[in-house]
Amino acid sequence: MCGFIGIVSANEQALYEQPMKQMMDVITHRGPDDSGVFEDKYVRLGFQRLSIVDLEGGHQPMSYLNARYTIIFNGEIYNAPELREELMDMGATFETHSDTEVILASYHYYGEECLNKFKGMFSFLIWDKNKERLFGARDPFGIKPLFYRTLRDGTVVFASEKKSLFFINEPAYIDGEAAFHYLTFQYIPEPHTATSKIDKVAPGHSLSWRPGESLHLRCYWKPEFLPKEEFSKKAVNFLLAPFKRKALLAEKNNVQTEIRETLIDSVKRHMRSDVPVGAFLSGGIDSSAIVAIARQYHPDLNTFTAEFDREGYSEGDVAEETAEALDVNHRRVKISVEDVMNEFPKIIWHMDEPVADPAAIPLYFVAQEASKHVKVVLSGEGADELFGGYNIYREPQSLGVFKGIPSPLKPIVKNLAQRLPMGMKGRSFLIRGCTPLEERFVGNAKIFTDDEKDKILIPGSPNWKTNDIVKHLYEDSKAYDDVTRMQYVDMHTWLRGDILVKADKMTMAHSLELRVPFLDRDVFDVASRIPLHGKVHGHQTKVWLREALGDVVPAHVLHRKKLGFPVPIRIWLKDEMYDWARSWITNSQTDHLFNKKECLQLLEDHRQGKFDASRKIWTILTYMIWHYNYMENSHDEGEQYMWNIG
Structure with missing residues (x-):
């Protein structure tokens, strides 16, 4: 695991104008164990390494075939041993046991098709000296980050972290349109960032560059699910033909067996390491499944849980019960409101971008504790998107009663519902039921509506529309049922823009490598073939996953309602955090972005209990603190604070 910098330019003078050392020093937390620099005509590569496997043989930048190829690589290739054997049969030779060298050999023998050989998480850049060509890629799900910036003279600079x-x-x-979308999503949808001209290489994309040419990006993988027509045929057969029912039940059992076996294989691969491996453990099925499987291969597994010192906001007791049932070493980390206020500016600095998910807080503190005992942790990210785990995925089922209302009448009913008093029971249900999925669902979080943003955000454009972000995703997913379309949207927005960003940044803040066994292409392949009733049925989500893991996960976890990481910001912002939040809003130099009067009124209304505005306030605060770290304290005297808190 590491952080890297890459600079390419057709102009040698421009190549050396960029301060490589400062760029590397600021991401030392990603790789405190080793560093290196490579320089050649048109290219400079810098590297910081956290050693997980084979320190002596894994030094980077690494060269291959008499220095024809040189690579900088962030991630892990879990099937590297199998690929090494395959490549050796083709004539490849190796000087190390590093997965980094396996990537280089794979690129030499398979070309760009090597990307479909890798099982793991990665972002990398390879310089081919003979062809004077840079090639790079980011893993299919976006587990590992890769930022880039194209300068006026054509120089392109890449980095593992935006800072x-x-x-x-x-x-x-500041990118005004990005701020507009941030207020909707609580993060800025990829590939864009909060600042103009700095972007991300999208998940499942590769890149290439040659002197005299512009950067070229290409999609090599995207998630594809089984079309709803296939599921519909099976459902009809199940109802109309009893003799086919038996075959369909057998197919269900086969898929569930495949789910279990594929996940076990993935966890086993993800545990390959020469250093201690632990796991995060909450009260849910995802992390419990990972721990239960990992425990079979590592009996002395260490597990970690974060909790808050406020009643009703802790999964610590459930996690403790799970740890006892699985017989693993368990540690609980208790977090106070003072801890949060003291550390939050640093948390946002590490985040690189404004990401207002409160769940980043417990993740930061539990990673801090875990880093004292292990260098690698397993976690359950991705299970909800792949297997249909979010409670919002039950909505199409609950809104099924509206299918009987003729389409021309729905706008009339919706208009009448909107005139009902705010908070009136049934108002939201009527509005959502008469609103097409493409308009009502933009992902797992929707903080501000466009009308609300008109009051809060000062810069604006009539051309900015929230649904523009997901419009092409709905177009691409026409063949899917509504729940699968929601999964597809979340995989392209929520998963890569929120879940995996905070997972990477909060763990790397403490030089800790996080691995996510659910986000494996083999696991996704199985999940993509699960029919609607295998995802959501009645009040249950992840139906087939739960059934597949029935003999793996403790019974008290199996059918427990999903809670996520409950963070008491609703209470804090009324009480202990009120003055802290008011001070940040008042002193923030974001008057050109936010209507401060409206922001402060929102905080006051929340304090008085008029309505719960905690997520909205948290979204505003997060952006303001990000702005303080990166825009108010840039390259003048204020710069010192920005770097010191890192």
Whole structure:
């Protein structure tokens, strides 16, 4: 695991204008064990490494075939041993046991098709000296980050963390449209970022660059689910033909067996390491399944849970019960409101981007504790998106009664419902039931509506529309049922823009490597073939996953309602955090972005209990603190604070 910097330019002088050392120093937390620099015509590569496997043989930048190829690589290739054997049969030779060298050999023998050989998480850049060509890629799900910035002279700079790109000798500016979308999603949808001209390489994409040419990006993988027609045929057969019913039940059992076996294989691969491996453990099925399987291969497994010192906001007791049932070493981390207020600016600095998910808080503190005992942790991210785990995925089923209302009448009913008093029982249900999925669902979080943003956000454009972000995703997913379309939207927005960002940044803040066994292409392949009733049925989500893991996960976890990471910001912002939040809003130099009067009124209304505005306030605060770290304290005297808190 590491952080890296890559600079390519057809102009040698421009190549050396960028402060490589400063860019690398600011991401030392990603790789405190080793560092290295490679320089050649048109290219400079810098690297910081956290050693997980084979320190002596894994030094980077690494070269291959008499220095024809040189790579910088962030991630892990879990099937590297199998690929090494396959490549050796083709004539490849190796000087190390590093997965980094396996990537280089795979690129030499398979070309760009090597990307479909890798099982793991990765972002990397390879310089081919003979062809004077840079090739790079990001893993299919976006587990590992890769930012880039194209300068006025054509120079392209890549980085594992965006903060490195603020050292570039061209100013970075706030992107107003990105701020608009941030207020909807609580993060900025990829590939864009909060600042103009700094972007991310999208998950499942590769890149190439040659002197005199612009950067070229190509999609090599995207998630595809089984079309709803296939599921519909099976459902009809199940109802109309009893003799086919038996075959369909057998198919269900086969798929569930495949789910269990594929997940076990994935966990086993993800545990390959020369250093201690632990796991995060909450009260849910996802992390419990990972721990239960990992425990079979590592009996002395260490597990970790975060909790808050406020009643009703802790999964610590359930996690403790699970740990006892699975017989693993367990540690609980208790977090106070003072801890949060003291550390939150640093948390946002590590986040790189404004990401207002409160769940980042317990993740930061539990990673801090875990880093004292292990270098690698397993976690359950991705299970909800792949297997249909979010409670919102039950909505199409609950809104099924509206299918009987003729389409021309729905706008009339919706208009009447909108005139009902706010908070009136049934109002939201009527509005959502008469609103097409494409308009009502933009992902797992929707913080501000466009009308609300008109009051809060100062810059604006009539051309900015929330649904523009997901419009092409709904177009691509026409063949899917509504729940699968929601999964598809979340995989392209929520998963890569929120879940995996905080997972990577909060663990790497403490030089801890996080691995996510659910986000494996083999696991996704099985999940993509699960029919609707195998995802959501009645009040239950992840139906077939739960059934598949029935003999793996403790009974008290199996059918427990999903809670996520409950964070008491609703209470804090009324009480202990009120003055803290008011001070941040008042002193923030974001008057050109936010209507401060409206922001403060929102905080006051929340304090008085008029309505729960905690998520809205948290979204505003997060952006303001990000702005303080990165825009108010840029390259003048204020810069010192920005880097010191890191």
